[in-house]
Amino acid sequence: MSTTSxxxxxxxxxxxxxxxxxxxxxxxxxxxxxxxKKKVPDxxxxxxxxxxxxxxxxxxxTDRLTPFADGYWATQMSYYENxxxxxxxxxxxxxxxxxxxxVDAMGSPEQxxxxxxxVMAGQMETGFALxxxxxxxxTSQVATTAVQDGDAWVINGxxxxxxxxxxxxxxxxxxxxxxxxxAKGIACFVVPRGTPGxxxxxxxxxxxxxxxxxxxxxxxxxxxxPIENRLGWNSSGPVDEGPKVSGQGGALTALSNNRxxxxxxxxxxxxxxxxxTSRLLKGQQAGFTxxxxxxxxxxxxxxxxxxxxxxxxxxxxxxxxDNGTPNRxxxxxxxSFAPQTCDRIIRRCMQLLGPEGTSKELLLxxxxxxxxxxxxxxxxSQVQRIIVARELVGRLAG
Amino acid sequence: xxxxAQDEEQEAVAEMTRELGLEVLSPVSRDAEAGAAVPATxxxxxxxxxxxxxxxxxxxxxxxxxxxxxxxxxENLSYGDAAITLAAVWSGAPSLLLSLxxxxxxxxxxxxxxxxxxxxxxxxxxxxxxxxxxxLETTITExxxxxxxxxxxxxxxxSGQAESIIVIGVAPSTRALRAVIVxxxxxxxxxxxxxxxxxxxxxxxxxxxxxxVVPRANLLGAEGLQKSVERxxxxxxxxxxxxxxxxxxxxxxxxxxxxxxxxxxxxxxxISFPLAEAFSRTEQARLEVLDAASLxxxxxxxxxxxxxxxxxxxxASENASETTRHAVQVLGGHGFIREYPVEQWYRTxxxxxxxxxxxxxxxxxxxx
Numbered sequence: 169m170s171t172t173s174x175x176x177x178x179x180x181x182x183x184x185x186x187x188x189x190x191x192x193x194x195x196x197x198x199x200x201x202x203x204x205k206k207k208v209p210d211x212x213x214x215x216x217x218x219x220x221x222x223x224x225x226x227x228x229x230t231d232r233l234t235p236f237a238d239g240y241w242a243t244q245m246s247y248y249e250n251x252x253x254x255x256x257x258x259x260x261x262x263x264x265x266x267x268x269x270x271v272d273a274m275g276s277p278e279q280x281x282x283x284x285x286x287v288m289a290g291q292m293e294t295g296f297a298l299x300x301x302x303x304x305x306x307t308s309q310v311a312t313t314a315v316q317d318g319d320a321w322v323i324n325g326x327x328x329x330x331x332x333x334x335x336x337x338x339x340x341x342x343x344x345x346x347x348x349x350x351a352k353g354i355a356c357f358v359v360p361r362g363t364p365g366x367x368x369x370x371x372x373x374x375x376x377x378x379x380x381x382x383x384x385x386x387x388x389x390x391x392x393x394p395i396e397n398r399l400g401w402n403s404s405g406p407v408d409e410g411p412k413v414s415g416q417g418g419a420l421t422a423l424s425n426n427r428x429x430x431x432x433x434x435x436x437x438x439x440x441x442x443x444x445t446s447r448l449l450k451g452q453q454a455g456f457t458x459x460x461x462x463x464x465x466x467x468x469x470x471x472x473x474x475x476x477x478x479x480x481x482x483x484x485x486x487x488x489x490d491n492g493t494p495n496r497x498x499x500x501x502x503x504s505f506a507p508q509t510c511d512r513i514i515r516r517c518m519q520l521l522g523p524e525g526t527s528k529e530l531l532l533x534x535x536x537x538x539x540x541x542x543x544x545x546x547x548x549s550q551v552q553r554i555i556v557a558r559e560l561v562g563r564l565a566g
Numbered sequence: 567x568x569x570x571a572q573d574e575e576q577e578a579v580a581e582m583t584r585e586l587g588l589e590v591l592s593p594v595s596r597d598a599e600a601g602a603a604v605p606a607t608x609x610x611x612x613x614x615x616x617x618x619x620x621x622x623x624x625x626x627x628x629x630x631x632x633x634x635x636x637x638x639x640x641e642n643l644s645y646g647d648a649a650i651t652l653a654a655v656w657s658g659a660p661s662l663l664l665s666l667x668x669x670x671x672x673x674x675x676x677x678x679x680x681x682x683x684x685x686x687x688x689x690x691x692x693x694x695x696x697x698x699x700x701x702l703e704t705t706i707t708e709x710x711x712x713x714x715x716x717x718x719x720x721x722x723x724x725s726g727q728a729e730s731i732i733v734i735g736v737a738p739s740t741r742a743l744r745a746v747i748v749x750x751x752x753x754x755x756x757x758x759x760x761x762x763x764x765x766x767x768x769x770x771x772x773x774x775x776x777x778x779v780v781p782r783a784n785l786l787g788a789e790g791l792q793k794s795v796e797r798x799x800x801x802x803x804x805x806x807x808x809x810x811x812x813x814x815x816x817x818x819x820x821x822x823x824x825x826x827x828x829x830x831x832x833x834x835x836x837i838s839f840p841l842a843e844a845f846s847r848t849e850q851a852r853l854e855v856l857d858a859a860s861l862x863x864x865x866x867x868x869x870x871x872x873x874x875x876x877x878x879x880x881x882a883s884e885n886a887s888e889t890t891r892h893a894v895q896v897l898g899g900h901g902f903i904r905e906y907p908v909e910q911w912y913r914t915x916x917x918x919x920x921x922x923x924x925x926x927x928x929x930x931x932x933x934x
Contacts, residue, residue: 299899302825303825303826304826304898304899305826305898306825306826306827308827309825309826328899329899373903374903374904374905375902375903375904376894376902376903376904376909376912376913377902452695455693455694455695455703456695456696456925457695457696457701459926460695460696460924460925460926463925463926463929464925466929467925467929467930470929470930470931470932471930474930474932477932504933505932505933505934508933509932509933511891512930512931512932512933513930515887515916515919516930518764518916518919518920519919519920519923519925520923520925521694521920522692522694522695522720522721522920522921522923523692523694523720523721523763523771523917523920523921524694524720524773525920526763526764526765526916526917526920527759527761527763528761528762528763529759529761533763533764536764536913536916537764537913540891540894540902540912541902543895544894544895544898544899544901544902545899548895548898549895549933550834550836550837550895553836554836566827566834
């Protein structure tokens, strides 16, 4: 018997199934309103509380998601795909964010204790401020500056697309602390909410999709934080015991590990679109000629197969992280395949249903708008292709 | 003899409509969507071209433009804004059909009506299920002095505003194409939910069910009717093509100015090759529309005409969907927010791609 298997453990499989059924039945009915109002339901905690399986929520300590035998990242993958099968809004609820991943990658043990552990214990929410209006993928262009002034860093600059930006307990802000070093001068600073000089320019940007997810424009004007709020530093300066990760590297590592999960979201949405479309089409078979009905069935089959392909690489990307054999290409392939493919799937589903498939009575048009971001944030598929190409030809690719 | 340049009239129309599209339609794109209506001054400017709601010279109008000229106008207006353009084209479609196929009684007052900026016209054409014009299942049956109309139409424009709707269907005995005027508020006309959609809100689209009896005098002439219907279908391909062209040019300009990794992102092949492919596809789509348009003027082979129109619509829609998608990619985060126009093009292209979709004309395939 082969040890190789794509089968998840029965426990993780059951977890995924229960999560999927619950999200479709319970989360989905709130989806339209979340989109229209650009915010999650006011009673989101109450709604999430009805989940039959743990969600790893951080607003309560009775909802720990203990990784299954398949591994932490494999468990995360199942969570992302199946939670979003219902709709994307639950991911936009106040939550842990990804700032703590940066703290984990770049922080000293002391900082990890202060800003990572409490997040994982559900006591803190984080924001992540990297992108600025003039750059996205090229993180070397950070123009926000941090200047040391006695026992403080003074931060100046503006950031956009900051998840949870207007409500988190702290933001991990990337700023250049030494312009003479170019991109090597980029460092990361923990800026707690309420720090003077830190203001919210726009609470929630007006987006094509994921409209209920809070992404904010933030402004830092002479914003002073203690010297030890620079990751990798303490009050006397740089510490030796922390991991030696540069600011840019820290940001990229945090993004890289999370990337396959974004593909998982895309797969969840596309599967929801296929299932919804299949269900609706069943009642409409009589309207199609036999040839067209056969074409419709072929399409549905091809779309399901494409999603299976996406899942294989998504779980492979999770597997290599879980097994301590990370590589850069697995997450990159995962991130460049599913989002674009899932755009096509959801569009095709709307086409199969005709113009009524785009109606706001259904959610396909919403999911079509939601899924688009998966191919933009945390590294576009263009960037992913460069990462994959470097696997073959090194730095020549770019 | 092959001839692929524009004649003088087409050139003049192209120039005029491109300018109108960019200077009058484009600036009010967002307003038209937010208000689910085209602003009055914009509507006036489009209708006054006489291209979207044409009236024949015999009736005192400016004449019905040739199909190539008509498609040229639709493409260039759509370069400015496809949603406003199609709202005007669809509202003007009854004028086109009545000019070419109306009885003298139906044509009486057409000239005046076409100048009325407050009224909206409507033609109920699409049925979904991939049906082409020759496969429509809405039946239009003569019963003595009356005509019975039975069927279900999708994406019927101005479903809450038009005084009457011209319904396209077939005679059940011969399956020949027919068109008949049905008052929108008649008993037996049931307008579905007029909710907002992914795009095109200004056209007030809804599904409409018909089981209605109207006077026989409401029937339009059947001669050449299918060609006119094919023309209306092809207009969507032109709109998609104009919008795709705009998206490409917009993205190219952005890519030329946006710096990443030390140079304009346009210098990365990951950006420029998909743009080049989009440009190439869009040129192909334009040629396919042009081919179909010229055949609509020059050929009477209805089966062939219908097939080339279907193919052009399918290709132009697929192209516009993928091309506007790449435009969003090029703009990245900016492509995803409403301060920039590309997300609107992305939605509009996808919406239009569902209108006249035939599952046999293409098939799903993943990215790689």
